[in-house]
Amino acid sequence: YINKIELNRLMKEAAELRDPTEHYHAQPLEDNLFEWHFSVRGPPDSDFDGGVYHGRIILPPEYPMKPPSIILLTPNGRFEVGKKICLSISGHHPETWQPSWSIRTALIAIIGFMPTKGEGAIGSLDYTPEERRALAKKSQDFCCETCGCSMRSALLDLTPNSNPSAEDHKAKELAQQINFKSSLSRQAIETGGGENNPSTLTQGDSSTSASEETDKAQAEQAEASTATGEEAFRTPTTSTSSGHPLSPRQRRAQQHSQQGQREPAASRAAFTPAHQPQDESHTGSAILIIVLTLALAALIFRRIYLAHEYKFDYDL
Template identity: 50%
Template sequence: MAQSQYNFKNPAVKRLMREAQELKDATEQYSAQPLDDNLFEWHFTFRGPSDSDFDGGMYHGRIILPPEYPMKPPSIMLLTPNGRFELHKKICLSISGYHPESWQPSWSIRTAILAIIGFMPTKGEGAIGALDYSPQERKNLAKKSSTWSCQCCGSIKQLLKEPGQDSHQKTESEIRDEELAKQINFSKPKTQTKSESEKGPSTSTTEEDSSSTPPNTDGLRQRQTSPPEISSIPPPTTPQQPAPQTQIQQPPPQQNAQRHQEDSTPFMLIIVLSVVLAVLLLRRLDRVYDLRGNLF
């Protein structure tokens, strides 16, 4: 590793150099080291947990650490076909960059690796980057995993000690990390929204986009992590009913007769008065003629 390119007063560099020194010797269960040209990218290898579908398997992964490490969490992805996590895709765990709110600076790279080992037998339950292969498929992949080779690290089989060869006494840092890993909650993390999953966690500039990694060529089926979008169909509209026509209410026949009677009353009075006047006038004329006859 070209150490001259780093500022050793930087807290992240100091922390990573210390962890690299603590993890320089591989164990039967795991190993991890930074790349020769990048202190902020690590590759790790671990054995599958015993008494599980991954028993006997050997799995290799990649860790991208942010410049703010250990104040911010790393991003973790697996590279070996395993049936539990998608390949070359960031894993959504409480110890990864998907959930910075649950990350603790006291955790380390070794804590994260031990947590992944403990997390392997749990159910995916639709979490980001999770797979739910059948037990038989996982066992078949576990048998094939020891022959897998990394482009940077070579054959992963040589990266771990053989069972029974690790006789060293555990250091205080190893015991501490094991205790911290046991305390990590393996419950399903809070589901992210679509916009959050598309945006992804904040990572350092040294991180490569997961889409630029080579696709899985092992002929393994990948689980679709998000359901297909269903276009919203508007509800059928109810045809508008034509506005009812305003009908003119006709008065009943009795009201019409009464109204007609009321309208004709003045006219009848005029006729009656005219007749009376005519009779009186005729009588008056008769008297006049009678008087004339008497005079002559």
């Protein structure tokens, strides 16, 4: 089911991308409006220069509120063939997607991402420059069996006097924002300490994860301060002597060690005044036992006395 707003958005984007440009082209399949096939030219002055690469864009029913999935079909040495790639504009990262982005934005962003490092992201490859150049030459011979598009005629020929359109300028600005977010993520990984392994993080991670980690660390610090009293506020737990911020794991270890140092003193302070009330209670119990014993003995002697007196009166 497609509502009217989504249908108008898809039809508008299809009309805008109907004519191929020198750098990209995309159109939906005739029988499926949610599957688009695209072709992009490799960025100049890179290992992909001279290559033309083909792929699929799978749109979710909630598009443009949710991001598309991107799959490359042409071997390129940067993205795996036939596998959904992990970028901040793809379905792997719905938290970074913006409805203002479009398929044109995604195409320009793919071109911009190609010269970057894979860093172990899902669907990413790190081939050597020689292998990528060889694949760029072979990409011209690729022909899609589904849409029948040939890479030799998919895009317009490059000309030195070609000027990008206003839509291209706008899409390029949005794509630069995507690249900027990705660079912020890599910078946070490099300066965030040894706990995070860059090879396990994706390119599309934005600074949102860093801010969440900071909020979590602040919450943990507040809880530790409440549990350990006023001394926790006077003890620096957020940085080392060299000025670098501590990781959450190191911060928790430091807090546990400080708590361990306070607990013996607190236990000794709590144990010392407890001796006197305990001794007094023992003394009072002993006195009470003696009094009760004497009272019981007096009752026994009185009982015996009364029994003998009654017997004496009876004999008389």
